[in-house]
């Protein structure tokens with residue numbers, strides 16, 4: 306039986322009354338060398354940093370249900386604006402209350418701006434000062450993203466943290482081209498912020514009343530809502546339904562993105578210009594686009610020097626287990642990568658003993674757990690022989706179990722890193738990871 310509207314209403318009002326206003330706050334608990342252990346407070350919960358964020362491209366971390374992500378301890382996941390814009394469409398998600406409610410995920414979400422995905426389309430895009438025209442990879446239809454429309458899409462999707470619309474510069478590129486691209490990103494960052502500031506109260510879960518919340522109320526609830534003296538907002542009802550720690554006045558936060566290709570001076574200038582516009586957090590974009598790994602590290606390290614110490618720093622699209630540890634040690638607070646989930650679906654598993662390609666015949670009779678040091682439910686229950694059999698048989702369960710293990714390994718790795726930073730044992734966590742056998 307559906308709980309009565311009064312039940313929702315009353316409970317929601319209590320929540321709103323007792324929970325302080327939440328936008329985004331970042332506290333650094335401990336610094337060890339360049340590494341930081343911190344806490345990021347979002348409208349959908351607190352995140353301990355450094356954090357690895359699993360990628361949920363189309364409002365789904367492939368092969369893993371939301372309850373399992375919660376069990377694994379994921380506090381924040383990613384959604385891709387480009388994919389969600391094409392399918393199911395921003396308006397659909399917005400009408401259903403935003404991403405959190407649509408996918409029943411009560412914790413934090415970050416969406417990218419769509420810039421990187423559009424960049425990946427190569428032949429299918431055209432960039433002008435105004436924005437990017439691109440063709441859908443699904444049906445070839447033509448679309449247009451601008452800083453304004455990318456913000457509108459991300460506000461409609463309703464993630465806790467959203468990203469400025471940027472141009473990801475290709476690699477390799479001439480310096481003049483990198484400068485031109487970096488300057489375009491700076492102008493787009495200013496436009497992104499302007500639009501966001503003017504429209505941030507339109508987020509689906511905002512209780513500020515700027516959105517026509519009645520439009521989101523399901524028909525069965527509308528008649529009751531009309532008779533209630535104080536109609537609950539969608540945000541409040543959503544919060545009541547899935548236990549969101551929402552404030553009635555909470556809004557999203559917009560992060561800026563530093564570009565500048567592989568040029569240290571242009572990265573510095575991009576950082577300065579982005580900081581001048583002013584954001585509550587800063588991302589380093591435009592890396593892992595085909596450059597050598599050593600160059601990625603150099604650029605990250607030099608760019609970090611120019612970012613404010615008191616704001617969260619997000620390195621986009623990185624990396625291997627060794628890399629996420631290394632970047633945390635350099636002072637990166639947030640990272641995301643499709644590697645653990647994508648590799649899992651291809652039978653490549655990360656373990657404390659190195660990489661395991663589970664498809665290999667040598668595991669056919671191996672009764673050992675995948676990783677004896679891993680506490681995940683897959684390693685606790687199944688043998689390498691069984692996982693190898695599932696993969697060889699092309700069973701859906703292979704993708705599920707492999708992904709659960711890989712995500713568990715990444716999230717555990719970050720928890721260990723954070724613990725070591727908290728204890729001031731930076732050298733210990735680095736040596737622990739680097740002493741692992743290489744594949």
Ligand SMILES: [Zn+2]
Nearest residue numbers: 679681684710
């Ligand atoms: Zn495991």
